[in-house]
Amino acid sequence: MSKFQKVTNRLSTRSVKWDWRKKLFNSEEVLPMWVADMDFEVPEAVKNALIKRAEHGIFGYTLTDQKVNETIQNWLKSKHDWEIEKDWLTYSPGVVPTLHTIIEALTSEEDKVLIQTPVYPPFFQVVNKHNRTLVKNPLQIENGRYEIDFKDLEEKLASGVKAFILCNPHNPVGRVWQKDELQKMADLCMKHDVLIISDEIHSDLVYPGYKHIPIASLSKDIEANTITCMAPSKTFNLAGLQASYVITPDKKMREAVNEQFGLQGLNMLNTMGITAMEAAYEHGGQWLEELIQVIKSNKDRLMERLHSETETIKVIEPEGTYLVWLDCREMGLSHSDLKQWFVEGAKVGLNDGASFGEDGEGFMRINIACPPETLEEGINRIVNATNAR
Known part of the structure; x- marks a missing residue:
């Protein structure tokens, strides 16, 4: 299994993304795909360097x-x-x-x-x-x-x-x-x-x-x-x-x-x-090259599925970053209702578009730096909830 396919349990690590779900979204059923960190382990060389430094003890x-x-x-x-x-x-x-x-x-x-x-x-x-x-x-x-x-x-x-x-x-x-x-x-x-x-x-x-x-x-x-x-x-x-x-x-x-x-x-x-x-x-150069291929694949998958399986969510294709801007204005919801729908309807925790300024109303931001299995689960939740409206 590729290191980028591995699903690592981040619960109980004081992870802002995962352990604050109840506080931020009032639900532990929400799949968190918001704050800008990745659900991937760091390059092996980084882990080894940290372990070596820790072993020094001072x-x-x-x-x-x-x-x-x-x-x-x-x-x-x-x-x-x-x-x-x-x-x-x-x-x-x-x-x-x-x-x-x-x-x-x-x-x-x-x-x-x-x-x-x-x-x-x-x-x-x-x-x-x-x-x-x-x-x-x-x-x-x-x-x-x-x-x-x-x-x-x-x-x-x-x-x-x-x-x-x-x-x-x-x-x-x-x-x-x-x-x-x-x-x-x-x-x-x-x-x-x-x-x-x-x-x-x-x-x-x-x-x-x-x-x-x-x-x-x-x-x-x-x-x-x-x-x-x-x-x-x-x-x-x-x-x-x-x-x-x-x-x-x-x-x-x-x-x-x-x-x-x-x-x-x-x-x-x-x-x-x-x-x-x-x-x-x-x-970390080789690790980064592999990472970019993974997030590109994730980006392409997100775009393919949301554009073919929903009629109201448009993906603004990114040229960089692992953060993707979703245009949800065609859903016809007020921004407060849109935020509530993603949490309660789709059970996916995204970043609130309005927090990026009033120009972000009607938009949401999703983090795709996660294993393909996690991404697929997030997409399934969004597609199923959208089509059930």
């Missing part, structure tokens, strides 16, 4: 060193054709804490910060909780694919926006922004003196036929105006180990961000996070 304060920096450099160069300097790196327990830190360090209260909705819910919190002014550049669906409204984008950027939080690949709509799209966004930001904060945590999870391009890699000028947030957590299922990194080429901005990390006491990663990150980037 878990004192642990530093990242030049070897860890080089491991990240090598990954970015081989995977994304992006060469970075070691001193551009800062480490953080996660991309979300990093976004909060950057906003605190490089913007002021009431400054305008732009996001492209529907988008990852913490983007809203990062802006609102620090008393910044939220500006939205809503993405537009054209022939089942989301596109950027560049006219609206320029109008918004020209209104005095100080920072733009980009999501690439985009969560939840699954777009892997192409070079011309990235270039247009970057050029507009340069024209209007807008800082680019790029969340690229899903950068390694791109389907065949598409390529992730770090926006900072487009030119030296754009690089100097961009802060990039990355991590191995989505790629290798390491979210619980809390290890991410920030790439800030501009020295002045980097010093400001690092000072803010210090004010928050976020100066150091945990021992196991460092161990897992290094092992994953050094030895």
Whole structure:
């Protein structure tokens, strides 16, 4: 049996996805297919590295060193054709804490910060909780694919926006922004003196036929105006180990961000996070290739069955990530009724589309990073409940 076909029981492991079903959905019968972690075991090399480190028996304060920096450099160069300097790196327990830190360090209260909705819910919190002014550049669906409204984008950027939080690949709509799209966004930001904060945590999870391009890699000028947030957590299922990194080429901005990390006491990663990150980037390449084939197969299966066996649920085909955006507007339900129907009718726990912004009403997000057997069960529940309406 392939390691990606194995169904692992995650109950009683304090899993947010599985052990919080009663709390989140008021039912333990719900099949959880929501939060962005995978129901797959990590690469064997990562597991072995963690076991070896655990056997040492001492878990004192642990530093990242030049070897860890080089491991990240090598990954970015081989995977994304992006060469970075070691001193551009800062480490953080996660991309979300990093976004909060950057906003605190490089913007002021009431400054305008732009996001492209529907988008990852913490983007809203990062802006609102620090008393910044939220500006939205809503993405537009054209022939089942989301596109950027560049006219609206320029109008918004020209209104005095100080920072733009980009999501690439985009969560939840699954777009892997192409070079011309990235270039247009970057050029507009340069024209209007807008800082680019790029969340690229899903950068390694791109389907065949598409390529992730770090926006900072487009030119030296754009690089100097961009802060990039990355991590191995989505790629290798390491979210619980809390290890991410920030790439800030501009020295002045980097010093400001690092000072803010210090004010928050976020100066150091945990021992196991460092161990897992290094092992994953050094030895996880083959595992990742196999993973992408599995999630592609899952994506194709989801699309095939929902489009052929239901008339009211449309799959927005993702170009990257293992998160799939479902257009349920033709079901004719209010959004609150739609959420209730998935939990009580289909008994499947998905992410609420409205949590990604008002543009997400009528949509739901499903996580397909699971064994085919689990996916099939989820699809069966949705199809059977839809056809029984």
